[in-house]
Amino acid sequence: MKDGFGREIDYLRVSVTDRCNLRCFYCMPEEGVQTLTHSEILRFEEILRLCKIAAAHGIKKIRLTGGEPLVRRGIEDLVREIKAISGIEKVAITTNGILLAEKLDDLCEAGLDMVNISLDTLDKEKFFKIARREPDGLSKVLAAIDMCVERGLNTKVNVVAMQGINDNEFVALAGLAKDRDISVRFIEYMPVGKNDVGKHIPNDKIREVLEGIYGEMVPDERIYGNGPAVYYKPKGFVGRIGFISAMTNCFCKDCNRVRLTAEGYLKLCLQYNTGVSLRGLIRGGASDEEISKVFADAILQKPREHTFNDYLEKKEIEDKGMSKIGG
Numbered sequence: 001m002k003d004g005f006g007r008e009i010d011y012l013r014v015s016v017t018d019r020c021n022l023r024c025f026y027c028m029p030e031e032g033v034q035t036l037t038h039s040e041i042l043r044f045e046e047i048l049r050l051c052k053i054a055a056a057h058g059i060k061k062i063r064l065t066g067g068e069p070l071v072r073r074g075i076e077d078l079v080r081e082i083k084a085i086s087g088i089e090k091v092a093i094t095t096n097g098i099l100l101a102e103k104l105d106d107l108c109e110a111g112l113d114m115v116n117i118s119l120d121t122l123d124k125e126k127f128f129k130i131a132r133r134e135p136d137g138l139s140k141v142l143a144a145i146d147m148c149v150e151r152g153l154n155t156k157v158n159v160v161a162m163q164g165i166n167d168n169e170f171v172a173l174a175g176l177a178k179d180r181d182i183s184v185r186f187i188e189y190m191p192v193g194k195n196d197v198g199k200h201i202p203n204d205k206i207r208e209v210l211e212g213i214y215g216e217m218v219p220d221e222r223i224y225g226n227g228p229a230v231y232y233k234p235k236g237f238v239g240r241i242g243f244i245s246a247m248t249n250c251f252c253k254d255c256n257r258v259r260l261t262a263e264g265y266l267k268l269c270l271q272y273n274t275g276v277s278l279r280g281l282i283r284g285g286a287s288d289e290e291i292s293k294v295f296a297d298a299i300l301q302k303p304r305e306h307t308f309n310d311y312l313e314k315k316e317i318e319d320k321g322m323s324k325i326g327g
């Protein structure tokens with residue numbers, strides 16, 4: 001369905017847990033966050049019911065995220081059941097990749113269409129410094145990426161670019177796509193959560209650095225996924241390089257997505273809390289028709305755009321971390 005600004009909303013990101021097996025310093029504090037209790041988190045049947053209602057309103061793609069979605073037991077069953085919903089064309093997962101190798105076969109068998117793997121460094125020690133868990137995390141993630149490629153799964157590697165942290169690794173990270181049919185995407189750090197890593201690095205700067213090594217980048221006109229990334233294909237590359245320029249190139253006018261948090265809050269924009277709690281309705285005995293109406297009314301309230309850059313100037317930031325929102 002269309003929102004109040006005429007944008008077609010066909011993509012729902014569902015956070016299935018706020019728990020995580022890593023503690024990436026830009027996302028979660030070392031000691032973790034106050035996690036939701038078991039009963040606060042939507043049960044699978046509640047998620048499925050909401051996905052069916054969303055599909056009836058034109059949602060075609062669902063991405064499972066978190067926290068870390070692969071720590072939730074039975075995630076492959078959820079993938080299978082969401083895939084079976086009439087109108088749902090694609091089911092994707094965003095993961096830190098630690099548990100992916102061991103779950104990949106079950107996920108593929110369940111019908112997973114796409115996977116986004118987060119990876120910010122190719123240096124073992126730095127990986128541990130960033131993630132603060134899993135000393136062997138890097139090799140697990142790299143192995144998982146190769147397994148995804150072997151299985152022909154649509155695979156993207158997401159890199160959050162950070163000054164003084166991984167700004168000496170962009171060429172090497174982009175190089176992952178040289179011989180692999182994957183997309184490596186650079187994401188400008190967004191001021192979400194109170195884990196400030198400083199100012200974002202503009203993606204144009206990263207592209208300049210990469211062009212210095214890999215030569216002129218030819219824009220890849222074909223669409224990979226339905227997101228805000230712009231893709232390039234350096235000469236000789238099997239894969240692609242993508243840029244998600246959340247800070248320097250606001251893509252809100254084409255925004256096609258809404259989010260469902262682990263506790264069942266329909267969040268209409270990454271930045272604002274505008275939205276509605278659907279869990280209360282479900283657990284209060286509301287009918288599908290009632291929930292459906294609330295869903296449709298909420299979509300019409302989706303904000304026009306984020307104002308992260310104003311936030312930066314005012315030194316105000318959304319205090320709910322990405323682990324609560326799902327990225």
Ligand code: SAM
Pocket residue numbers: 020026027065066067068069094095096116117118158160187188189190191192193322323326327
């Ligand atoms: N645990 C999974 C993972 O790491 O892929 C899924 C959830 S995580 C919150 C989703 C994505 O958000 C990750 O790619 C992560 O790097 C990214 N992220 C977290 N905080 C961010 C921030 N402040 N700005 C930009 N991306 C961020």
Ligand code: SF4
Pocket residue numbers: 020021022023024027028066067068096118322323
């Ligand atoms: Fe966990 Fe993903 Fe946040 Fe890292 S970015 S702490 S893996 S939720």
